[in-house]
Amino acid sequence: MSESLGWPLWEVFVRSSRGLSHVHAGSLHAPDAAMALRNARDLYTRRNEGVSIWVVPADAIAASDPDSKGSFFESPQGKDYRHATYYVKSEGVKHL
Amino acid sequence: MEQQLQAVSGAAAQQSPEQQADAEAGQAYFDRAMAADSRIEPRDWMPDAYRRTLVRQISQHAHSEIIGMQPEANWITRAPSLKRKAILMAKVQDEAGHGLYLYSAAETLGTSRDEMMGQLVAGKARYSSIFNYPTVTWADMGAIGWMVDGAAICNQVPLCRASFGPYGRAMVRVCKEESFHQRQGFEILLELANGTPAQKQMAQDAVNRWYAPSLMMFGPPDDDSPNSKQSMAWNIKRFSNDELRSRFVGMMAEQVKVLGLSLPDAEIRFNEETKKWEHGALDWDEFKEVLAGRGPCNAQRMERRREAHEGGAWVREAATAYAAKMAAKNEVAA
Ligand SMILES: [Fe+2]
Ligand SMILES: [Fe+2]
Numbered sequence: 001m002s003e004s005l006g007w008p009l010w011e012v013f014v015r016s017s018r019g020l021s022h023v024h025a026g027s028l029h030a031p032d033a034a035m036a037l038r039n040a041r042d043l044y045t046r047r048n049e050g051v052s053i054w055v056v057p058a059d060a061i062a063a064s065d066p067d068s069k070g071s072f073f074e075s076p077q078g079k080d081y082r083h084a085t086y087y088v089k090s091e092g093v094k095h096l
Numbered sequence: 097m098e099q100q101l102q103a104v105s106g107a108a109a110q111q112s113p114e115q116q117a118d119a120e121a122g123q124a125y126f127d128r129a130m131a132a133d134s135r136i137e138p139r140d141w142m143p144d145a146y147r148r149t150l151v152r153q154i155s156q157h158a159h160s161e162i163i164g165m166q167p168e169a170n171w172i173t174r175a176p177s178l179k180r181k182a183i184l185m186a187k188v189q190d191e192a193g194h195g196l197y198l199y200s201a202a203e204t205l206g207t208s209r210d211e212m213m214g215q216l217v218a219g220k221a222r223y224s225s226i227f228n229y230p231t232v233t234w235a236d237m238g239a240i241g242w243m244v245d246g247a248a249i250c251n252q253v254p255l256c257r258a259s260f261g262p263y264g265r266a267m268v269r270v271c272k273e274e275s276f277h278q279r280q281g282f283e284i285l286l287e288l289a290n291g292t293p294a295q296k297q298m299a300q301d302a303v304n305r306w307y308a309p310s311l312m313m314f315g316p317p318d319d320d321s322p323n324s325k326q327s328m329a330w331n332i333k334r335f336s337n338d339e340l341r342s343r344f345v346g347m348m349a350e351q352v353k354v355l356g357l358s359l360p361d362a363e364i365r366f367n368e369e370t371k372k373w374e375h376g377a378l379d380w381d382e383f384k385e386v387l388a389g390r391g392p393c394n395a396q397r398m399e400r401r402r403e404a405h406e407g408g409a410w411v412r413e414a415a416t417a418y419a420a421k422m423a424a425k426n427e428v429a430a
Contacts, residue, residue, distance in 0.1 A: 026266075032419035
């Protein structure tokens, strides 16, 4: 049995068609970016699922801490004025 | 020094008040998520037992996909036409993909892929008992697609809603691909069933051999499935083994008529009272034997898996060496 090679983890993002953004599809292990792209093509686009792929080393991604749900994401409470539905006086006015 | 170390490890074993408070808040959040049927993501707090259960289930599922390539790969070189050969290769490649999606999902729980692969190759991991049966005729490719992939679909569709996000998402991807697997199998059987009497007999034989093992894919009966209750409480499992098996039998009983074949079970019937499909007794001793490693092909499957793993070692090493070389070159250039 061969020892662990410890290939890094890559996150894969696929653009399904022109005009849309890349969306996270999954992850894989590969020794370098070129192999990661080839593996991503074989693993995540066997049925024409994409026209473009990004691979990103998983450790290069900074993520918000799930525990800070309350504090990190500012409460939307009392900030209804950020939504169009807050403004009711203009109801009935056309094209507004 | 040693004492110091002991003191440190002693402190680690005993939770500090802050850690305890964190765990309590985490448990409360987890319980609320379960009650609201919402999802748990990898970085959320989760009970250790939930994590362990998921690692076990997802890695076993991944191993099944990987080992599951073998019974069908057995017929790639002998497929009856170029079209069938291309289809079978595409299916086997999909199963490899399913294994990889699932290993990725399990890895988000903190168990490395190398560890899981190592357990499989060392013969320490379980995988679905179904893949330890031999594929003796071409018709087995039909029976596997129709019945084995069919049973897998019944199992996997509810898993798309599993409470652990990465598992559910992997299952969505898998389920999209599985319907082709089942249809191509059904088509193989349909063609044989409408062929010569010998071909029809070959199709019937395959159905006869795969029927009981595919029913056993849903796992032991509910009263002998100790972990099911907890899995259901955790929203990992949505329906009991017997419930899923009964649904599957119902579908098979209808579809087999289109094939013009029969299922080798005289006791199949729809119970008007319970509104459930019933089937004849299954040989659970055989199931346990196969799961314990004493099925017809267990040794062969493990042997082949090891061979493939070791045979591919030089490719992995070469890719690693090349990546290191290129990285060094880039550093010099920069
Ligand atoms: Fe699969
Ligand atoms: Fe499949």
